[in-house]
Amino acid sequence: MLDTVILIVFAMIGLSLLLNIWRLMVGPSVPDRILALDTMYINSIALIILYGMNMGTDLYFEAALLIAMLGFVSTVAICKYLLRGDIIE
Amino acid sequence: MIQHLSSLPILLPMLAGVILLMPPCGKSVSIRRFASVTFSLLTFLISVALLLKVQIDGSLVYAIGDWSAPFGIVLVADPLSTLLVCLSSLLGMVCILYSCAGDDEQGSYFHPLVHFLVLGVNGAFLTGDAFNLFVFFEVLLIASYALLMHGGDKKTTRAALQYVIMNLVGSAVFLIALGVLYGVLGTLNMADMAQKISLLQGDDVYLAKIGGLLLLVVFALKAALLPLHLWLPNTYAAAVPMVAALFAIMTKVGVYSIMRVYTLIFGDEAGELAHMAQNWLWWLALATIAMGTVGVLASQDLRKLIANLVIISVGTLVALVTIQTVEASSAAIYYLVHSTLVTAALFLLADLIGRQRGKVADRITAGTPVAQPALLGVCFLIAAIAVIGMPPLSGFIGKVWLLQATLNTEYSMVFWALYLVASLAVLFAVAKAGSTVFWHHQTNGSKNKPPANMATESSIKDRVQPVQIVAVIILVAGAPLMSLFAGPLSEYAIGAASQLHDFNNNIDLILLGGK
Amino acid sequence: MRLDTRFKWLPAPLLSISLFFAWLILNNSISNGQLVLAVIVAVVIPWVTNPFRVKQPRVIKKGLAIRHLFLVLYDIITANFQVAILILGPTKKLNPGFVKVPLDLTHTTPITLLASTVSLTPGTVSAEVYPWQESLVLGQEPEQRYLLIHVLNLTDEQALIDSIKQRYEAPLKEIFQC
Amino acid sequence: MTEWIISILLLIGGVFVLVGSIGLVKMPDFFMRLHGPTKATTLGMASLLIAAMIFVSTSENSLSVKEILISIFLLLTAPISAYIMIKSAIHHKLDSIERTKGKHNIEDDV
Amino acid sequence: MELLYAASVGLLVSCGVFLILRSRTFPVVLGLTMLSYAVNLFLFSSGRLSLNSAVVLGQSSEYADPLPQAFVLTAIVIGFAMTAFVVILSIRARADLGNDHVNGHVPEINNKRKV
Amino acid sequence: MTLLWIPLLSLLGSIISSMTGKLTRNQSTMLSLLMPIIALGMSINLAPAVFAGEEIRETFSWLPELGINIAFRLDGLALLFVFMILAIGILVIFYARYYLSDKDSMPKLYSYLMLFMTAMLGIVMSNNIIQLWFFWELTSISSFLLISYWWYKSEARKGAIMALTITGGGGLALLAGLLLLGNIVGSYNLDIILASKEIVQASQWYEVTLILILLGAFTKSAQFPFHFWLPHAMAAPTPVSAYLHSATMVKAGIFLLARFYPVLAGTDLWFFIVSITGLATLLFGAYIALFKHDLKGLLAYSTISHLGLITLLFGLNTELATVAAIFHIINHATFKASLFMATGIIDHETGTRDMRKINGMWKFMPYTATLAMVAAASMAGVPLLNGFLSKEMFFAETLHQQLLGSLSWVIPVLATVAGAFSVAYSARFIHDVFFNGDPVDLPKQPHEPPRYMRVPIEILVALCLIVGIFPSFVVDDILVAASFSVLGGYAPEFEVALWHGFNLPLLMSAFAVTGGIFIYTQRRYLFLFQASLPTVNAKKTFDNTIYSLIKWSQAKIGAIENGSLQRYLMLMLLVVLLAAGWPLFEMNQLAGATDRTPIDIHNAIGAALLMIGALSTVIWYRTRMVSLIMISVVGLMVSIVFTRFSAPDLALTQLTVEVVTIILLMLALFFLPQRSPRESSSMRILRDLGISSALGIVVGSICYALITRPFESISDFFIDNAKTGGGGTNVVNVILVDFRGFDTLGEICVLGIAALGIAKLLINLPLFMPGSDSEGRPWAKDRYPSLLASISQWLLPLALLVSFYIFLRGHNLPGGGFIAGLITAIAFILQYIAHGSNWITERLTINYRKIIASGIAIALFTGVGSWFFDKPFMTTWFDYFDIPFIGEIELASALIFDLGVYITVVGATLMILASLGELTADASKEEVNI
Numbered sequence A: 001m002l003d004t005v006i007l008i009v010f011a012m013i014g015l016s017l018l019l020n021i022w023r024l025m026v027g028p029s030v031p032d033r034i035l036a037l038d039t040m041y042i043n044s045i046a047l048i049i050l051y052g053m054n055m056g057t058d059l060y061f062e063a064a065l066l067i068a069m070l071g072f073v074s075t076v077a078i079c080k081y082l083l084r085g086d087i088i089e
Numbered sequence B: 001m002i003q004h005l006s007s008l009p010i011l012l013p014m015l016a017g018v019i020l021l022m023p024p025c026g027k028s029v030s031i032r033r034f035a036s037v038t039f040s041l042l043t044f045l046i047s048v049a050l051l052l053k054v055q056i057d058g059s060l061v062y063a064i065g066d067w068s069a070p071f072g073i074v075l076v077a078d079p080l081s082t083l084l085v086c087l088s089s090l091l092g093m094v095c096i097l098y099s100c101a102g103d104d105e106q107g108s109y110f111h112p113l114v115h116f117l118v119l120g121v122n123g124a125f126l127t128g129d130a131f132n133l134f135v136f137f138e139v140l141l142i143a144s145y146a147l148l149m150h151g152g153d154k155k156t157t158r159a160a161l162q163y164v165i166m167n168l169v170g171s172a173v174f175l176i177a178l179g180v181l182y183g184v185l186g187t188l189n190m191a192d193m194a195q196k197i198s199l200l201q202g203d204d205v206y207l208a209k210i211g212g213l214l215l216l217v218v219f220a221l222k223a224a225l226l227p228l229h230l231w232l233p234n235t236y237a238a239a240v241p242m243v244a245a246l247f248a249i250m251t252k253v254g255v256y257s258i259m260r261v262y263t264l265i266f267g268d269e270a271g272e273l274a275h276m277a278q279n280w281l282w283w284l285a286l287a288t289i290a291m292g293t294v295g296v297l298a299s300q301d302l303r304k305l306i307a308n309l310v311i312i313s314v315g316t317l318v319a320l321v322t323i324q325t326v327e328a329s330s331a332a333i334y335y336l337v338h339s340t341l342v343t344a345a346l347f348l349l350a351d352l353i354g355r356q357r358g359k360v361a362d363r364i365t366a367g368t369p370v371a372q373p374a375l376l377g378v379c380f381l382i383a384a385i386a387v388i389g390m391p392p393l394s395g396f397i398g399k400v401w402l403l404q405a406t407l408n409t410e411y412s413m414v415f416w417a418l419y420l421v422a423s424l425a426v427l428f429a430v431a432k433a434g435s436t437v438f439w440h441h442q443t444n445g446s447k448n449k450p451p452a453n454m455a456t457e458s459s460i461k462d463r464v465q466p467v468q469i470v471a472v473i474i475l476v477a478g479a480p481l482m483s484l485f486a487g488p489l490s491e492y493a494i495g496a497a498s499q500l501h502d503f504n505n506n507i508d509l510i511l512l513g514g515k
Numbered sequence C: 001m002r003l004d005t006r007f008k009w010l011p012a013p014l015l016s017i018s019l020f021f022a023w024l025i026l027n028n029s030i031s032n033g034q035l036v037l038a039v040i041v042a043v044v045i046p047w048v049t050n051p052f053r054v055k056q057p058r059v060i061k062k063g064l065a066i067r068h069l070f071l072v073l074y075d076i077i078t079a080n081f082q083v084a085i086l087i088l089g090p091t092k093k094l095n096p097g098f099v100k101v102p103l104d105l106t107h108t109t110p111i112t113l114l115a116s117t118v119s120l121t122p123g124t125v126s127a128e129v130y131p132w133q134e135s136l137v138l139g140q141e142p143e144q145r146y147l148l149i150h151v152l153n154l155t156d157e158q159a160l161i162d163s164i165k166q167r168y169e170a171p172l173k174e175i176f177q178c
Numbered sequence D: 001m002t003e004w005i006i007s008i009l010l011l012i013g014g015v016f017v018l019v020g021s022i023g024l025v026k027m028p029d030f031f032m033r034l035h036g037p038t039k040a041t042t043l044g045m046a047s048l049l050i051a052a053m054i055f056v057s058t059s060e061n062s063l064s065v066k067e068i069l070i071s072i073f074l075l076l077t078a079p080i081s082a083y084i085m086i087k088s089a090i091h092h093k094l095d096s097i098e099r100t101k102g103k104h105n106i107e108d109d110v
Numbered sequence E: 001m002e003l004l005y006a007a008s009v010g011l012l013v014s015c016g017v018f019l020i021l022r023s024r025t026f027p028v029v030l031g032l033t034m035l036s037y038a039v040n041l042f043l044f045s046s047g048r049l050s051l052n053s054a055v056v057l058g059q060s061s062e063y064a065d066p067l068p069q070a071f072v073l074t075a076i077v078i079g080f081a082m083t084a085f086v087v088i089l090s091i092r093a094r095a096d097l098g099n100d101h102v103n104g105h106v107p108e109i110n111n112k113r114k115v
Numbered sequence F: 001m002t003l004l005w006i007p008l009l010s011l012l013g014s015i016i017s018s019m020t021g022k023l024t025r026n027q028s029t030m031l032s033l034l035m036p037i038i039a040l041g042m043s044i045n046l047a048p049a050v051f052a053g054e055e056i057r058e059t060f061s062w063l064p065e066l067g068i069n070i071a072f073r074l075d076g077l078a079l080l081f082v083f084m085i086l087a088i089g090i091l092v093i094f095y096a097r098y099y100l101s102d103k104d105s106m107p108k109l110y111s112y113l114m115l116f117m118t119a120m121l122g123i124v125m126s127n128n129i130i131q132l133w134f135f136w137e138l139t140s141i142s143s144f145l146l147i148s149y150w151w152y153k154s155e156a157r158k159g160a161i162m163a164l165t166i167t168g169g170g171g172l173a174l175l176a177g178l179l180l181l182g183n184i185v186g187s188y189n190l191d192i193i194l195a196s197k198e199i200v201q202a203s204q205w206y207e208v209t210l211i212l213i214l215l216g217a218f219t220k221s222a223q224f225p226f227h228f229w230l231p232h233a234m235a236a237p238t239p240v241s242a243y244l245h246s247a248t249m250v251k252a253g254i255f256l257l258a259r260f261y262p263v264l265a266g267t268d269l270w271f272f273i274v275s276i277t278g279l280a281t282l283l284f285g286a287y288i289a290l291f292k293h294d295l296k297g298l299l300a301y302s303t304i305s306h307l308g309l310i311t312l313l314f315g316l317n318t319e320l321a322t323v324a325a326i327f328h329i330i331n332h333a334t335f336k337a338s339l340f341m342a343t344g345i346i347d348h349e350t351g352t353r354d355m356r357k358i359n360g361m362w363k364f365m366p367y368t369a370t371l372a373m374v375a376a377a378s379m380a381g382v383p384l385l386n387g388f389l390s391k392e393m394f395f396a397e398t399l400h401q402q403l404l405g406s407l408s409w410v411i412p413v414l415a416t417v418a419g420a421f422s423v424a425y426s427a428r429f430i431h432d433v434f435f436n437g438d439p440v441d442l443p444k445q446p447h448e449p450p451r452y453m454r455v456p457i458e459i460l461v462a463l464c465l466i467v468g469i470f471p472s473f474v475v476d477d478i479l480v481a482a483s484f485s486v487l488g489g490y491a492p493e494f495e496v497a498l499w500h501g502f503n504l505p506l507l508m509s510a511f512a513v514t515g516g517i518f519i520y521t522q523r524r525y526l527f528l529f530q531a532s533l534p535t536v537n538a539k540k541t542f543d544n545t546i547y548s549l550i551k552w553s554q555a556k557i558g559a560i561e562n563g564s565l566q567r568y569l570m571l572m573l574l575v576v577l578l579a580a581g582w583p584l585f586e587m588n589q590l591a592g593a594t595d596r597t598p599i600d601i602h603n604a605i606g607a608a609l610l611m612i613g614a615l616s617t618v619i620w621y622r623t624r625m626v627s628l629i630m631i632s633v634v635g636l637m638v639s640i641v642f643t644r645f646s647a648p649d650l651a652l653t654q655l656t657v658e659v660v661t662i663i664l665l666m667l668a669l670f671f672l673p674q675r676s677p678r679e680s681s682s683m684r685i686l687r688d689l690g691i692s693s694a695l696g697i698v699v700g701s702i703c704y705a706l707i708t709r710p711f712e713s714i715s716d717f718f719i720d721n722a723k724t725g726g727g728g729t730n731v732v733n734v735i736l737v738d739f740r741g742f743d744t745l746g747e748i749c750v751l752g753i754a755a756l757g758i759a760k761l762l763i764n765l766p767l768f769m770p771g772s773d774s775e776g777r778p779w780a781k782d783r784y785p786s787l788l789a790s791i792s793q794w795l796l797p798l799a800l801l802v803s804f805y806i807f808l809r810g811h812n813l814p815g816g817g818f819i820a821g822l823i824t825a826i827a828f829i830l831q832y833i834a835h836g837s838n839w840i841t842e843r844l845t846i847n848y849r850k851i852i853a854s855g856i857a858i859a860l861f862t863g864v865g866s867w868f869f870d871k872p873f874m875t876t877w878f879d880y881f882d883i884p885f886i887g888e889i890e891l892a893s894a895l896i897f898d899l900g901v902y903i904t905v906v907g908a909t910l911m912i913l914a915s916l917g918e919l920t921a922d923a924s925k926e927e928v929n930i
């Protein structure tokens, strides 16, 4: 049963990612795209976690952790650019 | 220590680079210079020691991390690689010496960067592993990028941008080539690759061919072979002269790689792929010579002229390498050393001359007289005679040798005709440049009177400094010395070339540790 | 309100404790070796990062803090369901709006916590804290701070402000004693 | 039993993640779009991570709680991401839909 | 799946190359970045694709080829260093030359077009 | 050793005289003369043996591998030339003592002259043809130096370059010819070559070889149409002309004909090329000489003509003609050298060489005039002078030539015509200079030159007379010996005598003399005729050719190297396409034999996102911000791909690098324009699309071909030995820090160097700091959003914790120094973003340069450490220890190495990002103050 559920959730996450990229493409504004990208980071974490469960390993945990950390940093960096241009001033 | 000698030409420059970044070298210019010169001298001496050891004990294989080939990375110190290591260490030393007159302070980190460049070059010469070769290529490239920007102006920035982008694409191609080769052969140790390539069957052969050809593209880019040479003239002409002089070795890294890879991996024993690119390379080399010749005629300043001389020398070298005989390879080895030294010397001289000519700098037009015509003139004359290939200097031997070596090949007459025309063009261009730069003065009011005391016309600060002239003399001395000791040197070159072509011996040496 | 810790060598005890546990959690182990490492990490990292800390009020009422934490967690869960319903429902019925909540809090850490809480809980996202540092004369403290929030479905503005102030701001004020 | 729990948590997580992304697509203006991802994903992610935690703990027969760290991390950062994104949206003077109340509360930041 | 992988690599190469051929530094930098993604994926695949077989001893029954992974790691790092350099170099070029054209000067046709 | 000493002494002389700058002129001259006099003495000493038919040889080893040795040989021909070179050389040096003005550097001239002398001696004495070429080229170099002696004169420079180019070009042809010759014979040894006539002439290469060698000879000896450099070489000081352009250098070409006569001559080809060239030169030179107003010009063309005569003689392929040629070599050297010297005196005394100005010199310098007139008479072929004898022999030999068949009469007739012209220009030389009224505005008042300046001329003119009157007595021995060598060990019966009776040659001589005088008297009409001809100025043609060649080159280079990176890249990509695509077409089947894995939803979505991201990056490339966001999607997806295909380490690395790259690109975006203008034409876009899709298809196909093929690699070794030999279970990491740690060492060097390079780039960087974004929006006021600053304080320790965790586990599980380093760096970068770099520098002063250096140093010394255990560099060490309370722990040198990596990465990344940040921080500080 778990395998089926994982597959279903895979499909949900996959759909989410597709929705994200749709927003990414459509925009219309840059902040919209940033939002989509940020969401995409988080959904990727879900994807990786699921994948780990699917494969029965937690070797990919760190990847998920790093996406959580680094996705935040990139979002901040991009927003800072929008706000101030110079991100390290 | 002596058993680790093979690794020292790489490790010593690394250490030097590191130490030069640390206190007290970071702060004090004089300490930095002293340390840098000492280290470069040491590197050179160590390289010579390695060469001698290889002469006595035969080629050495040094397994880094005690992991033997093909699993670990091995350094292969054979007559050819050690010779080139000596050459690059020498150039590094000369470049550093020359810079100590003050050019090193035109930008930051000059000394460590030179050591890092030498590290990369030496690594590329010594390594027996294709991926490790990539890494050292990158080391030398990134160092060259940084050095290219040393003390530069707008022109330099423009040249650097193009140079860097071209080479980044080149690196990408390098990786694809390595990927293909690994994907087919399952190894990237060069000797192991050589052994496995003849066993390939079916379509795998073509895949390996793709890998080999792509590698060739990369090496041709580094070597500046037509049509991938276009980066060279501007880059060399835009670099600070001592950097340009040091760059003289960089095209040779490309040539050397072609030599290694196409003799060992795609050489006689490669089955279907034996000498696969020979024809292409041959004609491209010829085209390169032609292009360089046109460039030489077109050059309007000394540095461009020298850059084009480099292109001609590359074409010549690649043509020789393509022939794949011991004779041709030994001629190539001799010519390689000669052309590197002499073009490096010319770059430095062009700088010294340019500085003393004020506004016209090194442009080949009438200008301010050179303040020290005798000193610079003699040096220039020697270098010019050498580069033209006239007796009694090294260029003459190189020329005779390479003509001899190409004589009994298929298209020898095409090469001869082209090479001789190129030589004539070089002769004319260099003579014209030299006589214009030294003898054609703008300030001569009455045309046919000897100019008045010239020394006063140029300020004292442009006078050649002792370190600069020492640096130039070290390089210029190469030409007569290589001619005087042509006997032992040719013996050495032939020995190195024979070993290069001795497939079984190389395989045994690297994969079985010489057993 | 207290800004300094009792021990010079342990500049941020709460942080140290968090790090200690985080280490053990990360390594999934409470072996002796990991415990030693955890202690090392818990001491060394705060010490190393101390220069980068701006002095902020410390948690005084620890029990209250924990209780408040659970309250917020509960709110997060309900918030998620509410928002899910709002999202899936017809968009046209939504009445979004911007609300400016006047703040009693003055320090950054409590304000950050409040803003985060607001963002994580029903239908609201913190948008801005007014005024900005840059709009002030150097060194001067602002008279009144505001939290600008965006509300997905705004029905009663004043009720929302009151609920935020009472449900989230007041406990924070107490926890930090400021 | 654990399989059930895991499955339910997974489904909850999946649904919330999806809902967040639907919100991202469906909502008419940036400010409204933001609500979905920031909130829905925190719970969704938490459910998924807890599912994973239980899954690993049972399959390896030893307690594994490190997935918690990701949750904590997301809880810490999600509001700040949202905040800074809104900030840049305000800076870009993005239009909110007409019926939005209290637009006057937004101060010009330049 | 192999086809999909190869197609992705091919597409990345195409996109990278197209961007590299643009006339301004920023797209060229993007192109180089894209190309290095493609190259890394390519090099990675030279050890063949394998699912669920990370090369951590004791974690799985089969192992992927670790060597290309090590190569790609090195390549990523080097690529990063190079990208960093070329980015700053573009900034420098813009500052020195007053424009961001890869040739250091904007062709006259464009200047006219602007006017 | 005797033979070697002859050129060596002259070289020594060159060196000695170059050092006589501080001495007086006389001392300098004496010292300079010493060496050639000794050499001359030595050669005289050797003469009897040579006359006796002996050939003296000496060989020293130099480059045996190439068949090049230092080999000397003295036979009759060589001896003849050695005498000429040394004797005339000595006279010229002596003469130059009086010729040079005080301003001119005597040591320089002497030094060059003797260098030249060395080269000539080397040529004539070489027993190895490559050595011969060696000295041949040395004459080109030294003559370049001599012609450009007055380097400040434009015509001296131009003349020197022209001479060098022509003779140098000929030299190259000669080299080719000699190498071919050596290849045919199988040796460069002259002895062997001279004995291989049959082999050489039977070879398929004979024609090419002959033509190449003749090219060398003709250019050097100024044969038509390569003659034009010679008149321009007259820009040299007159002693130089006397030496080089009468007696020696131009004779080197003649020598070459003589030297290789035994191997190359005797064929019809030889006859046609050599004799026709000689005849043409003879006529052309004699004709033009008449019209030259410049004294030296006249002599130059006369020389050309006489060289043509000698060449013609060699071309006739008869033995006696050869003897005559050799005889004329001697005679021409004597009279022409003395004429040049006389001209030098006239030039010296009058300040001009223009015959239209110089008239009636007889009155001013009767003694010099007498000498010059005798020499000129010899040149004209007047009886009782040596010139008459060889010309008589020449006329005789032209009559014996039958190869032209029914046209055989042409040669003697033309020879007579040329003879007439030579009488005419000689007459002009005598009449126009020494008589013909009074001088016209001479710069100086002429008078007799210093006594000793005339001595060399006296000696030479005396020789002309003695040889002319007592020929057999003076020249028989040397002529026999020389002919003996040239004819290959055989000397024909001949008699050199003043009177052979009334015969056809004498008649020809008579015709020539009367005809010549007639021509001279009627010169007015000839000058008019000559002026009416279109002027064919060889120098101008040469200059124009060179000029247009240079212009052509510049145009070509300018068109090819147009500075367009796009073109360079396009070329390169095309080459790549060809190299990768060509073999692809040769393949029978693209796909390999392994089973395909089915596509699952996970992969499909990943690939879709990856592709959409990539395409979007391209589609929006002009809106840079958007394409930057799009490319981060690609980066994210690439790391997902790595996770998917079992490469957790790669995924982690890719993720961390990705963030730093994005931050970097944001920086770039700020300092670069934020939009790309639309500048590519649609054709260009199409072209680019074409090549990029072609490349994509090719690379994709290769990738597909690879991954569908069965495969074996060396990797099992790593998996088997990672734990036992490297002490870690994460094989990738063990490869990185152990098996291939050397790569990693290189890699951190790259990173470190990149950081240094970037810091270098940023020095004195004038920044463009846009005050608004791409849509003209001013930047936000809130510099450091407070909530961000607040949260980043918390994130820093957390990130450090994670980083430490990743670092420690790397050896056994995914992670390692590089990733850990980047996480640390990113954590700090977040601080920079949140607080600004001033805030950071207030709290933390780190010298990133030192950090980088320490990182590399740690890695390096870890590697060196193994030396102390007598192991190669980077041999790792690890062991397990049981420590009370803590339990078993593993200690490994690889961890220290990884620490080095970590430190370097932190240092380099921060240096790269922070140095740019600090730059703007400084700028903004000022902004705030305003």
Ligand code: NA
Pocket: B309, B310, B312, B313, B339, B343, B387
């Ligand atoms: Na050269």
Ligand code: NA
Pocket: F354, F355, F356, F357, F358, F359, F431, F432, F433, F436
């Ligand atoms: Na006259």
